Amino acid sequence: MFLLYTNMRSLCKSNNNIKGEDMGKIIEATEAGFSVNGKDILKRITMEVETGVSVAVMGANGSGKSSLIKLLAGISEPQTGRIQRNFTSYAYVPEHFPEHLSFTVKNYLQLLAGMDRRQEGEKAAHYARLFGLEPFLDTPLKKCSKGTKQKAGFIQALMKKAEVLFLDEPFTGMDESSVQIAASLLMEWKGTIVFTLHETELAYQLATHIAILENGHLTSLSPVQRTSHLMEITYRMNENRLKAVQLVGDTYRLTVEETESDKTIGEILKNSGHIIEVKEKEER
Numbered sequence: 010m011f012l013l014y015t016n017m018r019s020l021c022k023s024n025n026n027i028k029g030e031d032m033g034k035i036i037e038a039t040e041a042g043f044s045v046n047g048k049d050i051l052k053r054i055t056m057e058v059e060t061g062v063s064v065a066v067m068g069a070n071g072s073g074k075s076s077l078i079k080l081l082a083g084i085s086e087p088q089t090g091r092i093q094r095n096f097t098s099y100a101y102v103p104e105h106f107p108e109h110l111s112f113t114v115k116n117y118l119q120l121l122a123g124m125d126r127r128q129e130g131e132k133a134a135h136y137a138r139l140f141g142l143e144p145f146l147d148t149p150l151k152k153c154s155k156g157t158k159q160k161a162g163f164i165q166a167l168m169k170k171a172e173v174l175f176l177d178e179p180f181t182g183m184d185e186s187s188v189q190i191a192a193s194l195l196m197e198w199k200g201t202i203v204f205t206l207h208e209t210e211l212a213y214q215l216a217t218h219i220a221i222l223e224n225g226h227l228t229s230l231s232p233v234q235r236t237s238h239l240m241e242i243t244y245r246m247n248e249n250r251l252k253a254v255q256l257v258g259d260t261y262r263l264t265v266e267e268t269e270s271d272k273t274i275g276e277i278l279k280n281s282g283h284i285i286e287v288k289e290k291e292e293r
Contacts, residue, residue, distance in 0.1 A: 155182030
């Protein structure tokens with residue numbers, strides 16, 4: 010069962026690095042169309058993504074979700090209409106990790122350490138421990154399981170310090186524990202997110218807005234209507250047994266639906282935890 014989440018923010022870049030007049034809009038698509046081999050995949054897409062939102066793109070298989078993610082990111086360009094992007098950096102996690110990479114997991118994460126190798130190296134090591142990748146650090150990525158590859162891809166997206174995350178089924182192949190950790194990290198992440206997920210309930214928990222695609226047409230883009238409040242539970246525990254967000258040392262935080270808060274507090278106490286604070290999560 011997924012206990013957590015809701016969230017995010019956003020940012021963008023124009024097609025030619027020309028920022029729009031309204032800096033609240035990260036992405037603006039106007040009558041954008043995309044086709045492959047003469048077949049229309051996306052048709053007359055008009056939408057706006059505002060700074061600070063998390064948009065879940067939903068629809069049946071073949072409705073164009075992955076294509077829309079790539080189009081908004083700038084990986085693909087529209088053949089008709091236009092897309093203005095007001096971000097200068099983004100990170101992308103595809104549903105299928107590239108098969109040709111010869112790096113080991115460790116080399117791949119080290120490659121992303123950037124200029125400040127010590128600080129970023131420590132961060133990469135922290136993420137590797139968090140997602141249980143330590144036994145696979147010397148394994149070539151092409152020999153890793155689907156879940157291990159997705160964890161490595163997800164970590165690289167977080168380490169890139171991008172303004173916008175574009176995530177196409179980022180949790181595919183991950184075990185439930187890793188999904189909860191990944192979702193917790195997204196909830197703490199500062200930036201815009203556009204994503205697809207097969208897990209409808211989790212998508213609604215993570216999203217601030219839902220975009221519905223049907224046969225390449227965007228039929229709606231609307232805010233998520235919350236039916237219950239979210240609660241933040243801060244506590245101390247010797248081990249991170251509940252896969253919560255680590256604040257500092259042995260102090261952790263879980264964000265749960267109000268209806269799940271009593272059960273979660275019971276789990277914390279049963280695992281010898283100490284409750285520090287329980288409060289309603291502030292609206293963004």
